[in-house]
Amino acid sequence: MQVTFTAAVAGASGYAGGELLRLLLAHPQIEIGALTAHASAGQRLGAHQPHLLPLADRVLEPTGVEALAGHDVVFLALPHGASGEVTAALAAAGSDAIVLDCGADHRLTDAAAWEQFYGSPHAGAWPYGLPELIVDGARQRDTLRTAREIAVPGCNVTAVTLALQPGVAAGVVDPADVVAVLAVGYSGAGKSAKTHLLAAEALGSLAPYAVGGTHRHVPEVEQNLRAAGAAEVRLSFTPVLVPTSRGILATVTAPLAPGASAATVRAAWEDAYADEPFVHLLPEGTWPTTAMVTGANTAAVQVAVDERAGRVVALCAIDNLVKGTAGAAVQSMNLALGLPETTGLTTVGVAP
């Protein structure tokens, strides 16, 4: 008989919480426990997540230790800053649950960078939940196998990191001049960003935001590229909202390193991702699209060399709610529980 683990989801009424529940419903070794929310506490889940029919009549509880204690796993899908109190209360109550925070609070190791970009005191770093991250030639999954608290990455960060890290680790690109432009879907902003949900304004327009190096994901990408081996990272990062509900397409360029060639670049990406179950390096000459990965825990990656510009062009498409959040959380949970990393996760998308 298979062992089952209980999992609670805090923030179950939101986009990330809803996606966690969609994935956990398909996980053979998870039993879904408490579902919590904030303003929506006391309401049926079905009022907020009409697509999660098997859970429609479950009632949302207030987010707190009373509901969340006693589970094997607790997922936090809360606004930034809200997870610290919950985590501390769980620890005080003697909980030994594995806690996965989908928010940003515990991602950065550099307190000064946190305070600069988030403007609040640093809550401390947890092991970073990107199993494929190259860390000094090894992979982050080795750390996650023994982790009890895991910081799930930002969705844009995942796309940029998976696009470029093979080149940084192999020394075939210069990380001191990285330019990343991302097309991102609206669900990344969460349900509470009401202005983003005015369809009449959003549907006909592409809109950049956090322009000029101000996006909070800048230090997180830099941290990841340093882990992959960069001595110096300089990143220009510009996200552009596009009228789609899900998906991120990151286009990341950096100078070709002296002595590198199209062949060594291709080999670096092939070597990095040959054994990765969720990172798919596409056949040469084909390009990632968000449609390829919708609903799947897949990152679709491609790389090319722009010989005239002397730059490597790396692309990565992910579903921000799957590989960008909930899928990454479940993948990390599997590692921390000692389960096969791919349990309950699919690389099969939906189309059209």
Ligand SMILES: NC(=O)C1=CN([C@@H]2O[C@H](COP(=O)(O)OP(=O)(O)OC[C@H]3O[C@@H](n4cnc5c(N)ncnc54)[C@H](OP(=O)(O)O)[C@@H]3O)[C@@H](O)[C@H]2O)C=CC1
């Ligand atoms: N959307 C995405 O693609 C990604 C999101 N994330 C992160 O995941 C987290 C959740 O994001 P997302 O689901 O998009 O956001 P949503 O706005 O869709 O959902 C937020 C959830 O948090 C609850 N909540 C709101 N305020 C509080 C509070 N003060 N205390 C406790 N709970 C509260 C809400 O409950 P109620 O409905 O009752 O108010 C809701 O369940 C964020 O930290 C986000 O940055 C990370 C990667 C990608």
Ligand SMILES: CC(=O)N[C@@H](CCC(=O)OP(=O)(O)O)C(=O)O
């Ligand atoms: C469209 C949109 O606004 N997307 C969000 C990405 C959300 C995400 O990755 O979450 P964290 O904020 O937890 O890092 C953004 O760019 O800030």
